[in-house]
Amino acid sequence: MPPDLTFILGGARSGKSAHAERLAAQSGLPVTYIATARIDRGDTQGDTQGDREFAERVRLHRERRPAHWTLVEAPLDLAGALLDADRAGHCVLIDCLTLWLANLLFAQTPGADEIAALTPAARDAFAAFDAALAGTRGKVIVVSNEIGLGVVPLGSVTRLYVDELGRLNQRVAAASTRATLMVAGLPLALKG
Numbered sequence: 001m002p003p004d005l006t007f008i009l010g011g012a013r014s015g016k017s018a019h020a021e022r023l024a025a026q027s028g029l030p031v032t033y034i035a036t037a038r039i040d041r042g043d044t045q046g047d048t049q050g051d052r053e054f055a056e057r058v059r060l061h062r063e064r065r066p067a068h069w070t071l072v073e074a075p076l077d078l079a080g081a082l083l084d085a086d087r088a089g090h091c092v093l094i095d096c097l098t099l100w101l102a103n104l105l106f107a108q109t110p111g112a113d114e115i116a117a118l119t120p121a122a123r124d125a126f127a128a129f130d131a132a133l134a135g136t137r138g139k140v141i142v143v144s145n146e147i148g149l150g151v152v153p154l155g156s157v158t159r160l161y162v163d164e165l166g167r168l169n170q171r172v173a174a175a176s177t178r179a180t181l182m183v184a185g186l187p188l189a190l191k192g
Contacts, residue, residue: 003136007172007191009146010182017095019182020143021065024093027139032070032085033093035061036078036100061095075103079128082136090138097144097172101165105157118164126168133175144169146181 006023010016024031039055065071074081078100085092104122118126133140148166153159173179178192 003133003175003177004139005133005136005172005176005178006139006141007144007169007176007179008141008182008187009144009169009173009179011146011149014182015185016143016145016182017061018064018185019180019187020093020095020141023141024069024091025066027091029089029091029139030070031066031091031093032072033065033095034072034074034078034081034085036075036094036096036103037073038075038099038103075100076107076125079125079132082129082132082140086132086136086138086140088137091141092136092138093141093143095143097142097168098147098165101161101168105161105164117160126171130171130175133172142172142176144172 006020008016008020008023024033035058037054037058039051039058062071070085072081072085078094082092082094104125105118107121133142145165146169148162148169153162173191176191179190181188181190
């Protein structure tokens with residue numbers, strides 16, 4: 001039996017997280033919310049305005065979620081978090097692949113100007129996540145950004161990021177039973 005996997009993607013402020021949260025709540029199942037965001041950026045790079053703005057985004061997401069949902073923070077070991085949370089009769093919401101990829105790319109070299117390719121550790125993390133998704137027993141909802149609709153970026157680091165997120169999104173979409181593209185708060189069914 002294929003996994004019960006819903007993939008929701010869209011641009012920034014498209015409504016993808018809110019839509020995913022609605023689907024999780026409507027499932028009627030206990031929910032584990034796996035957050036991939038890192039909010040410790042101010043600890044290593046100084047408390048900049050951008051760090052405060054990002055922390056505010058995370059706070060708003062937290063306030064919007066029901067208090068009875070279980071929260072798991074998994075900035076790097078997403079496969080392990082999914083394996084731990086997944087079970088029949090349960091819903092796991094992962095938000096989001098976009099931040100997870102950024103964490104993987106910059107885990108060893110924060111602030112790096114050049115990254116030529118994925119590290120072996122990042123490749124292993126992708127393989128582990130793909131395998132974890134394929135073996136899920138409960139309902140899983142995965143959120144990601146669609147960032148590949150513009151021009152090819154000029155910088156090599158940005159090109160690598162866009163390319164790898166595109167490949168990751170394609171793998172998750174292929175494994176999904178349902179896929180939705182969010183545009184201006186409206187869900188557009190892509191699959192299922």
